[in-house]
Amino acid sequence: MQTITTTEALAAFCAEAAGEPYVTVDTEFLRERTYYSKLCLVQLALPVTPADNANDRAVLVDPLVDGIDLAPLFDLMRNPAVTKVFHAARQDVEIFWIDGGVIPQPLFDTQIASMVCGFGEQAGYETLVRKIARANLDKTSRFTDWSHRPLTDAQKRYALADVTHLRVIYEHLAAELERNGRAHWLAEEMEVLSSPETYITRPEDAWQRIKTRGQSGKFMAAVKELARFREEMAQSRNIPRSRVFKDDAILEMASTRPDSHEALGRSRLLLREARRGEIADGILAAVRAAQAMPPEDWPVPLNGQNAQMQVNPALADLLRVLLKARSEESGVAQKLIANAADLDAIAAGQRDLSTLRGWRAELFGNDALRLCRGELALTAKGAQVRTIELPV
Incomplete structure (x- = not known):
């Protein structure tokens, strides 16, 4: 298990990574006693062949070592030729933004990709490792103090597993998105994670x-x-x-x-x-x-705004049925398509909503508006809900 403790070693690894199509990334941090996350460890892994060992081309970077400069890592994060792969990326990306002033791009979040590909709402990393990588995770080091040095071998193994299995998960999900034509759906979601506004707290x-x-x-x-x-x-x-x-x-x-x-x-x-x-x-x-x-x-307050909306409760209930049907048909988690507040807002006549734009409109929003206009009806046959075109 290689641990990088010098700027020179980090620069060499990042130079190697610059020639690869992707790098998997994870971080370990502490936030219990601070407002901003304290970065304690960075894990990186590059693509391997089936003949390689899982830990080949995977490293730990220790940002707490005196004298280490993370500039080569930040340069890699902004390199447009290398896709940065995270699972549940938001907190990791926030650290890179706060500490280095950089948003990793291009960005691929396997948690969101898995929701688009039918793995349910907010599929955990452990679930994806089990279902896609066909492996099990040792969780004993999950809640350890990552700022304490030296790190134990168990901590290092746990940390590396967060990026080594991620290679298999990424390649599987990326291929699935290309197969089902939903790669542009994920790209829309990555725009939010790639915006500095997401990480600014005013x-x-x-x-x-x-x-x-x-x-x-x-x-x-x-x-x-x-x-x-x-x-x-x-x-x-x-x-x-x-x-x-x-x-x-x-x-x-x-x-x-x-x-x-x-x-x-x-x-x-x-x-x-x-x-x-x-x-x-x-x-x-x-x-x-x-x-x-x-x-x-x-x-x-938001709930006060909702109280002022003239929500048609019957229409809101129909929208919930439509959402459930579209979610089951597509295998996309309901939560990713729309939430209860979105449905109430649509039923109250609001139209400036994310669920009515982009891929969500393709999957659900356009039909939701047709339902509101009386151009679409719902019918049930067994356990299935179907839509019927109505004459206008």
Whole structure:
């Protein structure tokens, strides 16, 4: 098991990888004590022949070694001639974006590809290894501390397995996408993962993460300002949001709207360190900003927007039946095509939705609109749901 610990060795491997059609990639990181992920290990593997050993041309890169420069790796990630293959790529890609300012491209996510190819919703890596690579994974090192050195042999074997089996999975899924003509479906999904916007967290939008239990304008204004302050503090100190204060504390303060340190001291849910100093001052400033926010700027929670939609419940139920039928016919996971909120929005007359564009429109969206217009009907024969063209 080769572990790369120098910039020179990393550059040599990346130069070799530049001549290959693809490289499989995975990372190990820690995020329990930080806002941003701490990169602890990078795993890379290049294509092999059937005669090769599974661990041939597979390496571990140790980014925690003093003096190592990951620039050659970042150059490989931006090389347009080499496809970068991940499983469940979002967090890995975010690390490359935050640490190196690079989005790996072109990108292939085997989790999304497997959903397009009939492996169900969010098929786990272990499932794909078993079904496609015909192997089993040793999961004993899954929850180890990847920042601790030296790494054990068990950790190294576990980490390498995340990229060696991935070669077989990628080649199988890529061939299947070409066979069924759905390669462009995956390409559309990769556009989202390849956009820097996917990995930018703006403090002013942080309130949208909070599950609110009230919807009054002043309450929501306080939620927005408190969540904004928390996000800024967490980002600047590189600590988890919960270390500043938790979501339930936001809801409490949005209700009570404290106006002094004394009032903050009466909170039931604030951490002790949040009742004084910089955090306490920030909370009080956020509440004041919320109090001064004009009504036209008060945020409306998503569930509040849904409540305002005039959803035709019967039509929404028909859309659910159509979605289930299209999912079963195509083998594509329902969750990837549309969710419940999408169906309610269509039934309420909204049309600016991702499920009505691109490959989703081909598979489901176009027929969903025809169903809404009365041009299509549904009928059942046994366990199958079929569509019937209606005269217009």
